[in-house]
Amino acid sequence: MSNTFQPDTNATTLRTLEGLRVGESARIVALNVEADLSKRFSALGLRPGNWVRVLRSASLGGPMHLRIGTTELILRRHEARSIALAP
Amino acid sequence: MKRVALLGMPNTGKSTLFNRLTGAHAKVGNWPGLTVELLSAKLLVGDQMVQLVDLPGIYDMHGFSDDEKVVTTFLSTQTTDLLVVLLNTSQLDRQLNFVHQVMQQDIPVLFVMNMVDEAQKLGIHVDAKGLSAQLGVPICLLSAKYGQGMEQLLPAMRQVLNATSPSRPFADDASHVEKAFAQCISVPSQASHALTESLDRVLLHPWFGLPIFFAVMLLVFQGVFAIGKPLQDATAWVLNEGRTLLLEPWMATWPPVIQGLLLDGLYNGLSTVASFVPLIVLFFVFMGIVEDTGYLSRAAYLMDALMSRFGLDGRSFVMLLMGFGCNVPALMGTRVIRSKGLRYLTMLVIPFSLCSARMQVFVFFIAALFTATQAPWVLFSLYVMSLLMAMLTSVLFKNRYVNNDAFILEMPPYRFPTARQIALRGWQEVRHFLHRASRFIVIGVLLVWVLTNFPIGVNAGSIDSWAGQMGQFMAPILSPLGISAELTIALIFGFVAKEIVIGSLAVIHGQEGQLLVDTITSHLSWIQAYSFMLFVLIYTPCVSTIATIRNETKSLWFTALSVVWPLCVAWCVSFVFFETATYFVRA
Numbered sequence: 001m002s003n004t005f006q007p008d009t010n011a012t013t014l015r016t017l018e019g020l021r022v023g024e025s026a027r028i029v030a031l032n033v034e035a036d037l038s039k040r041f042s043a044l045g046l047r048p049g050n051w052v053r054v055l056r057s058a059s060l061g062g063p064m065h066l067r068i069g070t071t072e073l074i075l076r077r078h079e080a081r082s083i084a085l086a087p
Numbered sequence: 088m089k090r091v092a093l094l095g096m097p098n099t100g101k102s103t104l105f106n107r108l109t110g111a112h113a114k115v116g117n118w119p120g121l122t123v124e125l126l127s128a129k130l131l132v133g134d135q136m137v138q139l140v141d142l143p144g145i146y147d148m149h150g151f152s153d154d155e156k157v158v159t160t161f162l163s164t165q166t167t168d169l170l171v172v173l174l175n176t177s178q179l180d181r182q183l184n185f186v187h188q189v190m191q192q193d194i195p196v197l198f199v200m201n202m203v204d205e206a207q208k209l210g211i212h213v214d215a216k217g218l219s220a221q222l223g224v225p226i227c228l229l230s231a232k233y234g235q236g237m238e239q240l241l242p243a244m245r246q247v248l249n250a251t252s253p254s255r256p257f258a259d260d261a262s263h264v265e266k267a268f269a270q271c272i273s274v275p276s277q278a279s280h281a282l283t284e285s286l287d288r289v290l291l292h293p294w295f296g297l298p299i300f301f302a303v304m305l306l307v308f309q310g311v312f313a314i315g316k317p318l319q320d321a322t323a324w325v326l327n328e329g330r331t332l333l334l335e336p337w338m339a340t341w342p343p344v345i346q347g348l349l350l351d352g353l354y355n356g357l358s359t360v361a362s363f364v365p366l367i368v369l370f371f372v373f374m375g376i377v378e379d380t381g382y383l384s385r386a387a388y389l390m391d392a393l394m395s396r397f398g399l400d401g402r403s404f405v406m407l408l409m410g411f412g413c414n415v416p417a418l419m420g421t422r423v424i425r426s427k428g429l430r431y432l433t434m435l436v437i438p439f440s441l442c443s444a445r446m447q448v449f450v451f452f453i454a455a456l457f458t459a460t461q462a463p464w465v466l467f468s469l470y471v472m473s474l475l476m477a478m479l480t481s482v483l484f485k486n487r488y489v490n491n492d493a494f495i496l497e498m499p500p501y502r503f504p505t506a507r508q509i510a511l512r513g514w515q516e517v518r519h520f521l522h523r524a525s526r527f528i529v530i531g532v533l534l535v536w537v538l539t540n541f542p543i544g545v546n547a548g549s550i551d552s553w554a555g556q557m558g559q560f561m562a563p564i565l566s567p568l569g570i571s572a573e574l575t576i577a578l579i580f581g582f583v584a585k586e587i588v589i590g591s592l593a594v595i596h597g598q599e600g601q602l603l604v605d606t607i608t609s610h611l612s613w614i615q616a617y618s619f620m621l622f623v624l625i626y627t628p629c630v631s632t633i634a635t636i637r638n639e640t641k642s643l644w645f646t647a648l649s650v651v652w653p654l655c656v657a658w659c660v661s662f663v664f665f666e667t668a669t670y671f672v673r674a
Contacts, residue, residue, distance in 0.1 A: 036151050037493050043096060043146035044497060045181035059293040062392030063401065063494060070209060070278050071178045072498040074388045074401070079493045 015087055017052065017064070017080040025053040026085040033082050045071040046083060089137045089248055090166060091130070094158065094189065095173030096182060097144035097423070098497055100201045102126075104173060104231035105141045106511060108240075123157055123422075133245035137168075143422075148188035152425050162192065169247050170196045176206035176213060176228070179272055187264045190224065190256040195247050197225050199240065204230040205500065209278040218271035222264065223256040232505060280500040287385070296389045303382070307373045308470070309463055312450075315366035319450075322365055326358035327600045348536055355599045356532025356590035357524065362600075363447040363589075368516045370443050374412050375512040379504035383408065387496055397478050398485025400494045403433040407477060410440025411470075413519075414628050418635045426492030432484060434636060435649055436477040438628050441470055444585035448623050451589050455604045456616045465617075469624055476625055476656060523584060527630070531580050531587035535594045538576070554595065568622060568661040569615040569669070578622065584629045614672065618665040625657035 020026055028048050031038045041047065045068035055065040055072070063074045095101050109128035126141040142161060143154040161167075172189050174182050179200075189196055200206075200213060219226040225243050229236030257263060290299060334354065338346050377383065386408065387401030394404050402424060410417035417437050424430040441449075449469055453462045538554035545551040550559060550572070557579065558572030565575050573595050581588040593599045596606050611619075627633065627650050637646045 033493070039147040039150055040493075040495065042184060043181060044495060045178075046495075047181075055287075056291060056293075058291075058296075058388055058392055060392040063388055065287075065291065065388060065498065067279070069178070069180050070211075070274065071181055072500075074384070074391075074494075074496050074498055076391065076395075076400075076494040079495060 015085045017054075017066075017075075017083040017085060018077050020052070020054050020080075020085065022054050022057055025051050027051050028083060029086050030084040031082065032084060033079070041083075044073050045069060046073075046075075052083075052085075088129075089135065089168040090140065091132075091137050091169045091171060091244065091248075092140045092142050092161070092167045093171050093173065094142050095144060095201075096146055096175070096185060098499055099144065099173040099175045100231045101141060101144060101173055103508070104199065104201065105139070107231045107234065107237065109139060123153075125157075125161075132241055132248060135245075135248070137244075137248065140165075147185065148192070153422055162194065167194050169244060170194050171199055171244065172196055173199050173201050176200040176203050177209050177211055177278075179268060180274070183265055183268055184261070186268075187261045190222070190264070195250070196256060197227070197243055197247055198222075199231075200226060200228045201231050203228050203236060204233055205280075209280070210275040211278065212273045214271040218267055221257070221267035221271065232502075232508070283500040286501055290382070290385055291388060296385075300386055300389055303377070305467065307377065308466065311366065311370045311373055312463055312466070315369045316450075316454075318365035318369070319362050323358070323362035323600050326362060330354060330358070330599075347540065348533070351597045352533055352536030352594055353529065355593040355597070356535070356587075357528065359593040359599050359603070360447070360524065360528055360532075360586050360590045363450070363586075364517065364520055366450065367443045367447065367520065368513050370446065371412050371516040372509055372513050374408075376504055376509065378409075379502060379508060381499040381501050384496060384498050388498070391494060397481040398429075398432055398488070398490055399436070399481055400429065400490065400492070401496065402494070403429065403436070406433055406437055407440050407474070410437045410442060412443055414438055414440055414442050414632045415635050418632065418639060421639070424492060426490050428488040429490035429492050431640065431645060432481060432488035432490065434639065434645075435484060435488070435652075436481050438632055438636075438649060438653060439473050439477040439480065439625065441473040441624060442585070442628055444629065445623055448581075448585055448588045449620055451604075452607070452616045452620055455607045456611065456613045469620060472621065472660075473624060476653075476660070480652070480656070523586065523631075527584040528586050528590060531583055532590045532594050535576065535580055535587070535591040539595050564658075567665070568658070569612075569618045569665040570622065570661070571610070571615070573610070574619050578619075578626075581623060582627055582630070584631070585623065588623065614665060614668045617668070618661045621664055622657045622661045625660060626654050 015026070017026075017028075028046065028050050030048055031041055031046065033041065046052065046066075050068050053067045055067055057064050061077065063076045064080055065074050066072065093101050093105060105126065105128075108130055123143070125143075128139050130137055130139045140161075142158050145152070145155045145158050147155060148159065149155075162170075170189065170192065172186070174186070186198070200215065203213075206213065213228055215226045215228045225247060227236065227239045227243050229240065231237070290296060292299075330350065334350060338350065383405045387405050389401075390404040391401035394400050403421075406417045406420050409420055414437055417440065418434055421430050421433045421437070424433060446466075449466055453465050457465050535554070538557070539552050541553055542551075545555075549555055554576045555572060558575040561575045561579075562572065565578070570578065573592065576595060577588045577591045580591045592607070593603050596603055598606055607616075633646060633650060636649050637643070640646065
């Protein structure tokens, strides 16, 4: 399992976790974050290859409630933006 | 003595297992070369005594966070004979990298697959024997919370500790570990907690979630009051009877100075403080139940959007809530925050959390000056004030202490604490109180007695006594807030610990129980009392808090800021309240 990422030059065409709607699932392809944070994301299940599902989203731009396998977690939209999903 | 260390990711039930193994005998201790204190206890494994150490929960063996550095420093500097590694059995897929890292350490390892009760409910099946054979590491499948499977743990530990040449785990490449887990663990494709899902649909509702949260908190405080107040009255009555029926006749022939010191000083002071213990224990038990159910992570989810506008995040809010019990563990809890800015900002606002020691003071004054129907609302208003002051401070300082940490938090399924867990928490609180009592409260109330009764010949607590002179000296600063000389003394001692405030009033007036309440009622207006409570709420919580802030930040400047800033706010808020309220009452 590799956590390295390729900085994407045309990021606009890429789908990120922030854009995933409530109830939808998608496969993670890359984490565009620094190494230390990438370790923490991986340890909580957010890593390339895994499927993530959005359970709900808090009002007023609050965090997203996610499920990966049997793990549930909450993540701010700002961080969700740096997680790239398969199209 | 051989040493065994407990290791695991956060939320794998490390402290539950630690408590299960050691009972309530753990000690907090310093370790050479480490900046934090770790919990440790002696444990009998077979025929030998070993030292069990609880290491902080970490996500990665090669990470750079403070907790991760503590673990790596510990493992490289302290000889460790066995690593007991906890895994959450229902979420093994995301822990494989950690498993591999741990197996590469040059220390014998034992895996504890915890929370097997939850895994079974999800339909997860584990072939522990097969996995153990493939990895070359002993594995215990158990539930630390319910005790299921616990009987295998000590024998397994003994076997590893007694092995003359410990077998090396087969951990040369990560894919082997993944393959072994894939073969021996089966997870149903649709595994989720049905109860948690339905509860979350209501409790995390976009519109109703927050109102429900505040209603739950209000209910907790009301519940503590409704059950705790009669208990407190009963304790006060028993302690008072003890004085008149036992101590007074027994000491009747003793010199008056000794009698005064022991009865009016020590006994009145201590028993007034002790009468609040049932209320405090109850409060911690209720907060503990809320914490153990996993509702606090939900609170972080609900509050994060709001907190981000104040420069904080959902975790800061949870720490503020923890601070309602005691500020000290809440301050230490900020270690999970990796951004220095956010951590400092959170530490600056935590001391505004209305802790249980301050609650004592408020319960006493509210009972004396307000009716039973007003009481819960007055207390609630102080909780609101407490949060308002925290938010105000945060807004003013958020550009100085900038948050650049990611916000990601595990959301555990709802869990129900066992009676054993609740009882243990209650007991730990009683112990914590006795510890503080022996350190600060005894010395505090004795000192107050001396100050109010000397120089020899003065009327106790009068203007001529040392305490009276101190009160006189401070009067120009505190009289604009409606705070009298007696209350000033209490405030000065309250700087050390808030538990002393009521105790010292008992000593100053030479009364306890209902008599003390009556004296206070006849001396104070409700405006003066509320102004005093505001001051107590906002100024420095206690010496332990200051010491913790100093310890955690190693910064004298920040420590000074965290003392001086609340003091200024306290004065301003009390002043504005007292002068405005007095004006309107006159008008």
